[in-house]
Amino acid sequence: MYAIIVGAGKVGSNLARELIGKEHEVTLIESSRPRYLTIEEEFEHAVHYGDATELWVLERAGIQRADLVIAVTGDDEDNILVCQVAKEKYLCDRIIARVNNPRNHDHFRLLGIQPAVSATDLILRLIEHEVPRYGLVHLLALEEERLEIIELEVSDGAPTVGERVMDISLPEGSLIISVLRGGSGFVPKPDTVIEAGDEVLLVLDPGLEEAITAYFAPNGQPIRI
């Protein structure tokens, strides 16, 4: 696989090192001359000096044959534009963008820059995963496929407590895929009985969060990130 990584800061250079270690071909593009000179000692010809929002710089790096373009500069506008040009002008199959300011996440989405990864959002999700007072945690959203995976802690007195999975008629478009109990997880069988305190993982169509919450955690607050 040939990957172009734009931005050779900590994220970019560590990614490059990992990908090169997995035998992939990588070109890093860095627009700061001092930074370029520093990392050129390690990456040699695999790092280019230039502003990757300029088309000729991307072309010099061989964007036409790139399988993957990753934009991880500290500037959200740059990351958006690099990915937009890679995807729409050079028809690159896969792009990944870094979101520096989580408030800009919507801009990435609006302009079709997906996946867009934000360290702040990832940490926020982990916090929610660790703090059970929230009823529902979004684990994964497959936006293109219009599916998401959520986690719910089953509260005392929820209508599903003591019920067998086969007897719980969930709304169409939702399915229990896993139960976490006593520190370990398993895939439920039809006769698995749901207990209070279980954490259930469900896959569902977006929009069903509230309906599902009523089954497992009637007092829980659905959380959206």
Added chain:
Amino acid sequence: MFVLIVGAGRVGSAVAKSALSSGHEVSVLDEDPLSHERLDAGQDKSWEDSGGQFTVGTALETEALVHAGIDRADVFIASTAGDNTNLVIAQLAQRRFEVEKVIVRVMDPARASWYGEQGLHTISPTKHAIEMFEMALQPEPV
């Protein structure tokens, strides 16, 4: 018409002044409060007294754009110092806020052309400068 201009440098402020004096409603958004002085410079009355609006804020922040009146803008002009900022906010104005007329300054001629093909109204001062130089270089007709 309601004209929203983001970025009041030399170009943005001059366009803002002429739009205001031609009777348009004009709102300017700039992250630098000093840009306000550029709007006042050489005028008898202050920008606000002449009917202009000025918001201090970052162009990418939705709240700043909304405060500056993007929801009712008929024309959106992106003229900050950064090509990348201009291209992103122009697309936001077009796609999210559905502003009817969006004009964006792009210094880089290559991207001005490509984004122009994608349906953005781009203006590239660099491209014009190149053309002027090329014309000036041509031998004078005898």
